[in-house]
């Protein structure tokens with residue numbers, strides 16, 4: 001039945017083989033959020049940069065444990081931001097984060113000392129061992145250590161580390177440039193325009209334009225054309241002129257009289273690498289390469305075929321361009337038994353739940369037909385069921401993917 005349709009894994013392999021990493025750019029740290037690191041970060045500094053106190057208290061020294069009951073004169077004070085200080089005997093009043101005066105090696109918290117009436121001396125109320133309450137230089141990051149690998153997505157937590165290390169310019173992968181072309185004479189772009197009989201509103205265009213930036217790409221051109229090969233070719237040209245690395249089209253790749261995309265691409269000198277994949281939805285998906293190494297994904301027009309084509313074909317290619325490793329799904333038990341047709345891999349609009357005990361389960365939503373957008377709006381994840389599986393009992397483990405490759409699936413509460 002699917003002799004002419006490629007297995008998903010084989011089709012994905014072809015996509016990945018034809019995708020390559022984009023050039024590296026130097027990005028100022030403040031602009032790096034959500035960019036992908038293009039080279040490992042090797043620390044040129046130590047963190048902390050100097051031995052400092054973990055507590056507000058008193059810094060002192062000793063050969064071994066300094067016992068409770070010891071009395072010491074207060075020699076000086078060291079606050080965060082104070083520079084080098086040299087200590088002799090005695091104790092230094094010290095604040096959290098302050099540099100430990102040279103010669104001292106431990107800190108006793110202020111709660112564990114008793115001050116003399118004059119305030120000039122302290123008595124220890126607890127033993128203090130060497131290194132106690134000292135955050136030593138390099139204990140978090142040593143100089144020369146690799147702290148972030150190439151391919152790391154830079155979120156706030158990575159930016160914190162880069163900022164602490166004083167990395168001013170970060171090598172990041174260029175963002176893939178994507179042109180979006182929707183086809184179909186039935187489509188209306190302007191939400192304020194009344195529909196004539198037979199017309200529908202374009203939902204694939206807004207969906208792709210919203211999703212692609214979340215997947216790490218820039219939409220550099222977007223337009224809608226009728227079922228017209230010449231208009232389509234002109235739209236492709238404008239996408240290429242805008243510097244697109246990738247063109248995503250929707251519609252006109254199936255069997256209908258107006259499904260002109262495959263032929264139009266051939267006439268433009270594109271090399272079609274596959275057309276039709278054994279998946280549902282999105283089976284008529286087409287992948288081609290245009291002169292100049294531009295990848296073209298011809299997504300079938302049904303809205304869920306577009307969503308699946310983007311998530312499971314375009315996004316893996318974007319990951320290669322961004323220098324990211326292949327994605328791995330999580331494995332989650334099915335909330336309810338699920339039956340499907342064999343021989344096709346199914347990508348299912350799903351909702352990840354968290355129950356009262358904090359356990360995860362995935363619900364395959366009703367309304368899987370590829371024209372139904374409403375369940376997509378209630379989905380927070382995709383479940384993927386392999387081609388050779390036809391029936392799964394409740395509790396069977398299935399692959400679950402987030403709504404986008406940079407988004408971990410976020411569960412909702414079962415009672416929500």
Ligand SMILES: Nc1nc2c(c(=O)[nH]1)N[C@H]1C(S)=C(S)[C@@H](COP(=O)(O)OP(=O)(O)OC[C@H]3O[C@@H](n4cnc5c(N)ncnc54)[C@H](O)[C@@H]3O)O[C@H]1N2
Pocket residue numbers: 182183184186187200201202203204205250251252253254255256259281282283284299300301302303305370
């Ligand atoms: N005889 C056959 N007919 C169809 C087959 C088949 O194998 N044999 N495959 C079906 C499958 S599966 C899909 S998916 C669609 C794909 O069709 P096309 O890629 O040619 O897409 P269109 O015909 O242009 O549109 C399909 C459907 O989607 C609506 N659409 C298109 N663009 C948009 C948009 N931007 N926003 C919202 N909706 C859109 C369009 O109006 C159609 O209803 O073919 C099946 N048929």
Ligand code: MOO
Pocket residue numbers: 280281282283284300302304305370371
């Ligand atoms: O692939 Mo189509 O989206 O099944 O209707």
